[in-house]
Amino acid sequence: MLSEIYNPGKTEKKIQKFWEKEKIYKFNPHSKKPIYSIDTPPPTVSGRMHLGHAFSYAQEDFIARYRRMKGEEVFYPFGTDDNGLATERLIEKLKKVKSQEMKRKDFIKLCLETLEEIKPEFIKDWKNLGMSCDFSLFYSTIDHRCQKISQQSFLELYKKNRVYQKEAPTIWCPLCQTAIAQAELKDKEFKSYFSDLIFKLDDPNFQAKDLIISTTRPELLPSCVAIFVHPRDERYKNLIGKEAIVPLFGQKVIILKDEKVETGKGTGIVMCCTFGDQTDIEWYLAHNLSLKISITKDGRMNEGAGKYQGLSLEEARKEILNDLKKVDLLVKQEKIKHTVNVHERCETPVEILNTKQWFIRYLDLKEEFLKIGREINWYPKHMKTRYENWIKGLRWDWCISRQRHFGIPFPIWYCGDCGQVILAREDQLPVDPLNDKSKEPCSFCESRSSIPEKDVLDTWATSSLTPQIAISLLPKTKIKLPMNLRPQAHDIIVNWLFYTVTRSYFQEKIKPWKEVMISGFVLDPYGEKMSKSKGNIVAPQDVMEKYGADCIRYWASGAGLGSDLRYSEKEIKEGKRLLTKIWNVAKFCLSHLKGYTLVDSEKIPSDFRTIDRWILSKLQKTIQKTSEAFEKYEYYQAREFILKFFWKDLADNYLELVKYRLYSDTRNKNDFSLEAAKFTLYICLLNILKFFSPILPHITEEIYQNFVSLFSKKSMTEMSKSIHLNDWPKLDKKFLDLEIEILGDKFIKILSAVRRYKAERKYSLKKEFSKVVIESRIQTLSTFFKDLEAAMNVNQVEFGRGEIEIDEEMKIRIYE
RNA sequence: GGGCAGUUGGCUCAGUGGUAGAGCAUCUCGUUUACAUCGAGGAGGUCGUAGGUUCAAAUCCUACACUGCCCACCA
Numbered sequence: 001m002l003s004e005i006y007n008p009g010k011t012e013k014k015i016q017k018f019w020e021k022e023k024i025y026k027f028n029p030h031s032k033k034p035i036y037s038i039d040t041p042p043p044t045v046s047g048r049m050h051l052g053h054a055f056s057y058a059q060e061d062f063i064a065r066y067r068r069m070k071g072e073e074v075f076y077p078f079g080t081d082d083n084g085l086a087t088e089r090l091i092e093k094l095k096k097v098k099s100q101e102m103k104r105k106d107f108i109k110l111c112l113e114t115l116e117e118i119k120p121e122f123i124k125d126w127k128n129l130g131m132s133c134d135f136s137l138f139y140s141t142i143d144h145r146c147q148k149i150s151q152q153s154f155l156e157l158y159k160k161n162r163v164y165q166k167e168a169p170t171i172w173c174p175l176c177q178t179a180i181a182q183a184e185l186k187d188k189e190f191k192s193y194f195s196d197l198i199f200k201l202d203d204p205n206f207q208a209k210d211l212i213i214s215t216t217r218p219e220l221l222p223s224c225v226a227i228f229v230h231p232r233d234e235r236y237k238n239l240i241g242k243e244a245i246v247p248l249f250g251q252k253v254i255i256l257k258d259e260k261v262e263t264g265k266g267t268g269i270v271m272c273c274t275f276g277d278q279t280d281i282e283w284y285l286a287h288n289l290s291l292k293i294s295i296t297k298d299g300r301m302n303e304g305a306g307k308y309q310g311l312s313l314e315e316a317r318k319e320i321l322n323d324l325k326k327v328d329l330l331v332k333q334e335k336i337k338h339t340v341n342v343h344e345r346c347e348t349p350v351e352i353l354n355t356k357q358w359f360i361r362y363l364d365l366k367e368e369f370l371k372i373g374r375e376i377n378w379y380p381k382h383m384k385t386r387y388e389n390w391i392k393g394l395r396w397d398w399c400i401s402r403q404r405h406f407g408i409p410f411p412i413w414y415c416g417d418c419g420q421v422i423l424a425r426e427d428q429l430p431v432d433p434l435n436d437k438s439k440e441p442c443s444f445c446e447s448r449s450s451i452p453e454k455d456v457l458d459t460w461a462t463s464s465l466t467p468q469i470a471i472s473l474l475p476k477t478k479i480k481l482p483m484n485l486r487p488q489a490h491d492i493i494v495n496w497l498f499y500t501v502t503r504s505y506f507q508e509k510i511k512p513w514k515e516v517m518i519s520g521f522v523l524d525p526y527g528e529k530m531s532k533s534k535g536n537i538v539a540p541q542d543v544m545e546k547y548g549a550d551c552i553r554y555w556a557s558g559a560g561l562g563s564d565l566r567y568s569e570k571e572i573k574e575g576k577r578l579l580t581k582i583w584n585v586a587k588f589c590l591s592h593l594k595g596y597t598l599v600d601s602e603k604i605p606s607d608f609r610t611i612d613r614w615i616l617s618k619l620q621k622t623i624q625k626t627s628e629a630f631e632k633y634e635y636y637q638a639r640e641f642i643l644k645f646f647w648k649d650l651a652d653n654y655l656e657l658v659k660y661r662l663y664s665d666t667r668n669k670n671d672f673s674l675e676a677a678k679f680t681l682y683i684c685l686l687n688i689l690k691f692f693s694p695i696l697p698h699i700t701e702e703i704y705q706n707f708v709s710l711f712s713k714k715s716m717t718e719m720s721k722s723i724h725l726n727d728w729p730k731l732d733k734k735f736l737d738l739e740i741e742i743l744g745d746k747f748i749k750i751l752s753a754v755r756r757y758k759a760e761r762k763y764s765l766k767k768e769f770s771k772v773v774i775e776s777r778i779q780t781l782s783t784f785f786k787d788l789e790a791a792m793n794v795n796q797v798e799f800g801r802g803e804i805e806i807d808e809e810m811k812i813r814i815y816e
Numbered sequence: 817g818g819g820c821a822g823u824u825g826g827c828u829c830a831g832u833g834g835u836a837g838a839g840c841a842u843c844u845c846g847u848u849u850a851c852a853u854c855g856a857g858g859a860g861g862u863c864g865u866a867g868g869u870u871c872a873a874a875u876c877c878u879a880c881a882c883u884g885c886c887c888a889c890c891a
Contacts, residue, residue, distance in 0.1 A: 005853090187887095187890095194891095213891075214891065215891060216890075216891075217891085228891085261891085262889095262891085265891070266891060267891095269891085270891040271891065272891080273891090276890095276891070277889090277890065277891075278888095278889090278890095279889090279890095279891075280891085338889095338890055339889085339890065340890070341890085380821095382820060382821070383820090385819070385820055385821095385886095386819085386820070386885095386886060386887090388819095389818085389819060389820080389886070389887060390886085390887075392887095393818095393887060393888070490885085490886085491885095491886095493886090494886085494887090521885090527883095527884085558828090558829085558839095559829095560829085560830080562821090563821085563822090563829095564884085564885090566828075568828075568840095570827095570828085570839090570840065570841095571828080571839090571840090573840095573853085574839070574840075576853070577853060577854095579853095580851070580853050580854090581850090581851070581853085581854090583850085583851085584850040584851040584853095584854090585850060585851080586850080587850050587851080588850030588851080589850080590850095591850080592850095636830085637830085640830070640838080643838090643839095644838090651850085651851090652855080652856095655850075656848090656855095659848090659849090659850095663849075752856090752857090755855095755856055755857070756856080756857055756858090758845090758846090758856075758857085759844080759845055759846080759856050759857040759858080760844090760845090760857070760858085761845095762844080762845055762846085763845085763846085764845085764846055764847090764848080765845095765846065765848065765855080765856060766846085766848055793848095
């Protein structure tokens with residue numbers, strides 16, 4: 001029997017143990033059921049699960065659980081992302097080491113060992129949340145399997161001529177000292193000065209006229225290689241082709257015309273430096289300008305900057321402005337705020353440097369990627385637009401080399417004699433060229449001497465292969481691309497989602513998944529982003545400790561698909577209230593179902609009262625609407641339908657109306673249709689448990705186990721050992737009856753009217769009335785008279801003349 | 817500057833052509849053998865603004881305003 005009060009803390013742990021022991025969520029590769037495969041996002045192992053995780057993982061779990069009950073074999077592996085800066089820092093902190101001072105191989109080994117230690121604790125949060133993944137299907141993005149798959153894919157792309165190495169302008173983070181990709185950029189606002197500088201013309205005839213150029217980056221003056229004006233700008237037309245002298249540094253630069261110049265910006269004259277921004281690169285390439293780099297890889301001025309060499313960029317900026325002032329070449333300074341591209345991880349403004357990097361060539365495939373985007377079903381639909389906008393705005397090939405120490409190594413060497421690239425052999429993967437020797441001589445000059453590539457792969461180059469990695473977890477490739485579902489949040493559409501599409505395209509020219517489900521973000525109660533600096537972070541562990549996982553899941557089900565959700569303890573408490581309600585309803589039902597002999601599911605009691613048929617029809621409607629909502633990933637809608645049925649129709653109305661029958665003396669059970677009442681209760685409770693089970697997996701399991709134990713094994717053929725292995729409620733047309741439903745709703749109106757009458761007069765609901773008269777042409781309402789008498793303590797209900805209007809066709813009159 | 821989303825009762829949000837909804841908060845009443853972690857009932861909105869389409873608009877169209885997000889610009 002169920003305890004008096006539900007205790008989530010104790011029960012949830014017990015239930016989770018039960019699931020684990022019974023392997024409820026184990027994927028069965030031999031199943032005959034259709035497979036539903038999920039490309040689960042691997043969380044980064046950098047700390048613990050945060051609220052945003054709890055939010056979006058709960059949402060994908062609703063779907064996984066619904067699909068499982070719908071009769072699909074759910075392939076739902078779990079991985080962790082431990083390849084990258086976040087993990088590197090974590091391990092350094094935990095083990096008090098410096099990765100740079102270690103051999104890469106040893107550091108990776110230390111990572112793998114440390115991760116082995118801390119992983120169970122990390123994953124526990126996901127288990128505590130009630131995730132129904134098959135945790136035995138597990139990967140880590142730095143493990144041998146992933147290294148091998150990642151390197152294999154690189155070799156494949158190399159052979160397909162899709163990767164290339166090139167010395168080119170690259171986005172560079174001077175703090176992390178590595179190249180990064182366009183997708184790793186972020187905006188940040190800085191205070192700065194917009195300074196007007198004087199460039200003298202190198203022409204005796206124009207001696208008097210100075211050029212005034214506005215810039216925010218005077219420290220790039222040594223890199224200035226040209227000056228641009230708009231071809232139709234009348235003010236400067238005569239300057240085109242002349243040369244100007246860069247202040248302080250003295251180099252002569254030519255004045256050119258280009259359509260990209262905005263005449264209204266600054267003075268309409270712009271200097272081109274290698275490189276300040278994207279436009280500089282374009283001009284550099286289009287006008288075949290020379291290259292003058294004056295910045296080092298660690299963000300200082302180099303020898304090209306003359307006396308400023310060694311200064312940081314900021315120091316140099318200050319110094320140069322000072323010196324310009326001294327020689328009267330600084331005309332004006334305006335304080336401004338402007339946004340600058342920074343590295344998303346460290347928020348350092350990025351620079352553009354000419355470096356040698358590996359790229360995946362894909363700018364020529366924009367159309368193909370857009371096409372794949374159109375082949376995928378997006379939930380919600382408008383998220384596709386973000387994907388498309390990103391692709392349309394892409395300007396760089398994917399730079400996949402990182403000058404970092406920790407990561408998956410490139411599986412290549414360079415020939416010591418001729419410099420030719422030597423590829424690793426498939427059978428030696430995963431390989432670390434820093435430790436392993438090439439098994440092949442140089443294919444060009446047959447030299448045996450080789451120099452290892454030191455760079456590592458961008459972490460996205462591995463995590464973009466999660467579908468392939470997930471599939472590889474099964475011994476035989478039973479699952480093929482496209483997988484069914486990629487669930488993820490909208491912030492990583494431009495990297496994780498997009499990159500995964502590109503890899504799947506390169507490999508098989510198909511979409512990686514049939515559908516994607518995009519979740520929103522978690523905000524604090526005031527709609528602000530949660531962040532450590534604001535101190536408004538809520539730890540899901542604390543919430544689970546206090547209220548239980550079902551409550552946090554309830555909260556997570558409260559956001560429409562794709563929309564952000566504010567955290568609010570009120571909603572968590574609402575979840576707690578729901579749990580209590582479910583518990584009490586179950587207690588009530590079970591106490592009356594004790595000793596009930598389950599009839600053959602085909603044999604229905606013959607003594608139904610109209611109210612039974614009414615609630616059973618409502619149930620069918622709810623099955624229909626709820627299933628439709630879940631099919632569209634609209635778990636929030638589904639929850640609303642379930643709540644309405646459970647709380648309003650069932651608990652508030654039906655249970656109140658059926659009580660008198662259940663409590664009746666068994667001697668007159670024929671009068672009270674006891675069989676039908678119990679049958680209805682049985683059906684409703686079982687379906688309520690099924691309805692709530694995707695969202696509230698723990699409490700529904702606990703009640704289900706008690707429910708099942710009421711019945712003898714023999715009558716239980718249709719029931720599984722867990723609520724989560726049950727079939728999702730199926731529409732039973734024989735219980736669907738629109739007329740009965742309308743009739744029942746009419747009756748509920750009468751019931752409410754009697755309740756209102758009592759409330760208005762401040763009577764107790766129990767107060768006895770001698771008679772209620774109903775004026776209506778609907779004769780069949782009489783089938784509810786007995787229910788109304790019992791529920792409202794009325795001695796007699798009959799048809800007659802009414803006085804209180806209920807609707808166009810009904811009036812009632814009450815005799816106290 | 818471009819794109820996307822949103823603007824509905826005090827608060828948080830459902831509702832995509834047919835008489836405005838829920839939860840919370842508020843007010844009144846009520847311990848009835850599932851539940852006071854409750855139940856019953858009430859009050860509260862001209863659905864951002866302005867036009868238009870329609871017999872009918874919160875819902876469709878156009879423009880605008882405001883908020884949020886993404887992207888671009890960042891000389």
